[in-house]
Amino acid sequence: MHKTDFSAGGNWFPDCTNSELALLPSKKASVVCVLDDDLSVLKAACRLLDSAGWKAEAFSDPIAFLEYAAIHCPRVAVIDILMPAMNGLEVQARLRSASPSTRVIILTSKDDPSVRSRAMEGGAFAFFLKAGTDGELLAAIESALNGS
Helix, strand or coil, rough: CCCCCCCCCCCCCCCCCCHHHHHHCCCCCCCEEEEHHHHHHHHHHHHHHHHHEEEEEEECCCCHHHHHHHHHHCCCEEEEEECCCCCCCHHHHHHHHHCCCCEEEEEEEECCCHHHHHHHCCCCCCCEECCCCCCHHHHHHHHHHHCC
């Protein structure tokens, strides 16, 4: 099974304080999809999202994610760039057909200006490094959910 639920409590991103999380309104009805081939990143991201009040749907397989997105049309998807089966830019392009209204936030470990440019030109809402702060990522997700 490629879809994984890591919604058990706990904040796995230590640089995000409880006060930062408290600033974000609860969005229990909002689903945020996370696609990353690194299970530890998936687990951490899903716990962070859960602690902020969102329901996280975790995927390690791009095809399973795209199938889910075509049916459920999630409002926001956080997508890793470097994955073995299909890179995040290709996933983003296919997602535009499967679920055009889904806002994409790219999350990657490498800051490559050409990849950043291609992601943004392809319609990404935001582009973040995995080394960035949790508060910034949560704020971007909030903005994407609010349509701003």
